[in-house]
Structure formats: C-alpha cells, structure tokens
Amino acid sequence: MSKVLLVDINYSSIPIYNSLIKEGHNVYVAGNNNTEFLAKICSNYININYNNTKEIEKIIQLENIEKIVPGCTDISYASCAKIGAKYKELWMGDSYENFLTINNKHQFRLLARELNLPTPKFYQNIESAKKSAQKLIIKPVDSFSGKGINIVHSDDEKFLCEAISYAKSISPSGTFIIEEFVKGQLYSYSAFLANHQIQSSFIVQEDCIINPYAVDSSFVVHNKNLKIRKKISNYIERLSKHLNLADGLIHTQFIKNKNNIWLIEITRRCPGDQYSNLIEYSTGFPYAEQYKNFFPKTIGNIENKPLTKKKSKVIRHTISSQDTGIFKSIKFHENYKIKEYISLKKNQEITYLMKMENE
Numbered sequence: 001m002s003k004v005l006l007v008d009i010n011y012s013s014i015p016i017y018n019s020l021i022k023e024g025h026n027v028y029v030a031g032n033n034n035t036e037f038l039a040k041i042c043s044n045y046i047n048i049n050y051n052n053t054k055e056i057e058k059i060i061q062l063e064n065i066e067k068i069v070p071g072c073t074d075i076s077y078a079s080c081a082k083i084g085a086k087y088k089e090l091w092m093g094d095s096y097e098n099f100l101t102i103n104n105k106h107q108f109r110l111l112a113r114e115l116n117l118p119t120p121k122f123y124q125n126i127e128s129a130k131k132s133a134q135k136l137i138i139k140p141v142d143s144f145s146g147k148g149i150n151i152v153h154s155d156d157e158k159f160l161c162e163a164i165s166y167a168k169s170i171s172p173s174g175t176f177i178i179e180e181f182v183k184g185q186l187y188s189y190s191a192f193l194a195n196h197q198i199q200s201s202f203i204v205q206e207d208c209i210i211n212p213y214a215v216d217s218s219f220v221v222h223n224k225n226l227k228i229r230k231k232i233s234n235y236i237e238r239l240s241k242h243l244n245l246a247d248g249l250i251h252t253q254f255i256k257n258k259n260n261i262w263l264i265e266i267t268r269r270c271p272g273d274q275y276s277n278l279i280e281y282s283t284g285f286p287y288a289e290q291y292k293n294f295f296p297k298t299i300g301n302i303e304n305k306p307l308t309k310k311k312s313k314v315i316r317h318t319i320s321s322q323d324t325g326i327f328k329s330i331k332f333h334e335n336y337k338i339k340e341y342i343s344l345k346k347n348q349e350i351t352y353l354m355k356m357e358n359e
Contacts, residue, residue, distance in 0.1 A: 008071020140171030146213025184257030
C-alpha cells in the first residue's frame with residue numbers, strides 16, 4: 001500500500017486516519033501541536049506547521065510520500081491544494097484558486113451573485129449597508145469557527161466601527177465583509193460529487209447554544225423536505241460545473257426561514273467536531289472513508305454508496321461554558337444511551353459528547 005501523509009492531527013481527523021490504516025497504508029500525520037491525540041498515537045508523527053508548504057515538501061521528499069490527504073481544517077486543505085499544483089501525482093482535490101473562490105467569503109458572494117445563488121445581501125461599503133439594512137453581520141472574509149463575527153444595528157456607529165476593527169484583526173488578510181443579517185434555522189448540507197452530480201447527501205440541523213457563531217449541537221434530519229434538498233443540490237451542481245470542481249466532498253451551511261434559503265459558507269474539507277461520526281452513527285454511511293477515497297482516486301475504491309435504511313436518532317453536543325473554571329461532572333435529567341464521550345482538554349473544561357436517544 002501507499003505512504004500517505006494526513007495533513008492534520010486534530011481529533012476530528014481520527015476517522016480519516018483509521019480508514020487509511022484499515023486499508024493498510026503507511027500513514028504519516030503532520031501538525032505542530034504534540035499534545036493532539038493523533039500526534040500521540042501515530043508512530044509516524046511529524047511536528048511541523050503545515051501552513052508552511054515548504055515544510056510539507058521536505059517531508060514528501062524525505063519520506064517518499066505517495067499520497068496527501070487533507071484533514072478537517074481549511075488550512076490543511078489549502079496547503080494540500082498548493083502542494084498539489086507542484087506534485088500533481090499526489091493530489092486529486094481542487095486547485096488552490098478554487099479553494100480561494102469558495103472559502104473567501106467576499107469572493108464566494110461575488111460568484112454567487114453571478115450564478116444567481118441565494119446568499120445574504122452584502123455591501124461594498126459601510127454607507128450603503130447603513131442605508132439598506134437595520135441589522136448587519138460583520139465577518140472576516142477568511143476566518144473559521146465563528147471567529148471575528150459580530151451582529152450590529154446599522155445605526156450604532158460606535159459598535160459598527162468596533163466590529164469592523166475586530167473582524168480585520170482576526171482576518172489573516174485583514175479584510176472583512178458586511179452582510180444583511182438574515183434570521184432562521186441553521187443547517188448544513190453535506191454531499192459527495194462525482195462528475196458534477198450529487199451522489200449522496202445529508203442535511204443536518206445545527207444549533208449555536210453557547211456561542212451564537214459556533215455550532216455546538218447538531219443532528220441529522222432524516223425527513224427533510226425533498227424540495228429543499230433538490231434546491232440545494234441544484235445550486236451545488238451549478239457551482240461545481242461553473243468552477244469545474246474536483247470530485248469529492250462539498251459541505252455547505254445554509255439558513256432557512258419559511259420558504260427562503262440563504263447559502264452561508266461552502267468548503268471542500270471534512271467538517272470537524274465529530275461530524276463524520278455523526279453521519280455514520282445516524283445513517284450507516286461511511287462518511288470519513290468516502291471522504292478520503294478522493295485523495296487521490298487510487299486510494300480505495302470510490303463508489304456511489306447508497307444511503308442505508310438505518311435511521312438512528314443521534315445528537316452530537318459540545319459541552320462548553322462562557323465562564324472559565326473547572327469542569328466537574330455531567331448530570332442527565334433523562335436516560336440516554338451514550339454512544340461516545342470524548343474529552344478534548346486535559347482539564348476537561350471542554351468536552352464533546354455523542355449521545356443516542358432511546359430508539
């Protein structure tokens with residue numbers, strides 16, 4: 001089997017790692033935090049900052065790496081895409097140019113306007129935003145996990161300026177976007193593309209309980225309105241054909257309010273926070289395995305895997321707090337079957353919980 005470099009050591013990448021190991025590959029992992037779980041369990045751990053593609057190139061050459069697989073971070077996918085431009089035999093994912101077009105919030109909004117895809121209205125300057133909307137959302141164009149985001153009233157000049165300064169400070173490029181704030185339920189639509197056609201797809205309801213800009217609770221919606229699924233599938237396929245996207249995973253967050261839908265963000269990397277396990281536990285679909293099968297196609301066999309008839313009621317929840325302190329215990333008011341419990345911090349201030357409701 002191949003020598004494979006998994007460019008991520010985050011806990012959420014473990015299902016990808018396990019799938020590669022199961023196929024018999026000699027797996028290396030890269031990242032600069034030696035306290036991460038994959039850094040501890042993998043004998044081929046390499047301590048590098050994978051944002052530095054020159055460091056990755058050194059590993060490729062030194063260890064004769066044959067394949068590269070991105071993990072669950074945007075930086076991981078971006079670095080792999082950059083490497084892939086030089087080492088084409090290692091990479092079957094998207095070009096770095098496509099990565100920027102999709103992941104940069106401003107570039108994506110411009111493309112969405114061109115393709116007539118529904119996104120929140122965005123404004124080129126503060127004055128036009130203040131005239132057009134009462135409530136605005138300020139975001140860095142290139143951040144993740146809800147970092148740097150604020151919702152402001154357009155007539156609150158002081159807070160508006162503070163929100164813009166904060167977004168610029170969080171953004172690696174120092175740039176931000178101003179959008180009309182849209183209200184509704186947040187969902188994600190996760191699908192696998194082949195020849196610009198959706199092969200398998202999932203809709204997950206996502207809730208932000210502690211941090212209004214970061215998802216901490218989610219579950220698969222098994223019986224979501226077929227019209228919504230068809231609408232979003234059409235949007236994604238239109239985008240894929242226009243950009244000539246590579247086969248593989250495409251993950252979208254959208255907001256729904258009655259009959260209105262707004263696409264919020266799109267990415268090609270595997271989502272974090274145990275998303276792959278949530279899908280597999282809920283449906284039986286081998287999400288992480290299918291994800292890694294596209295990097296490149298010679299790893300495993302890419303199949304149009306149909307959805308199983310399994311429909312389990314599984315909830316993924318992150319236990320966190322707005323206050324600092326020591327996490328002591330969890331108490332449940334009702335009986336639940338615990339599928340998996342994961343502590344991500346040594347001091348247990350933050351933990352992840354997979355819980356399965358009684359079926």
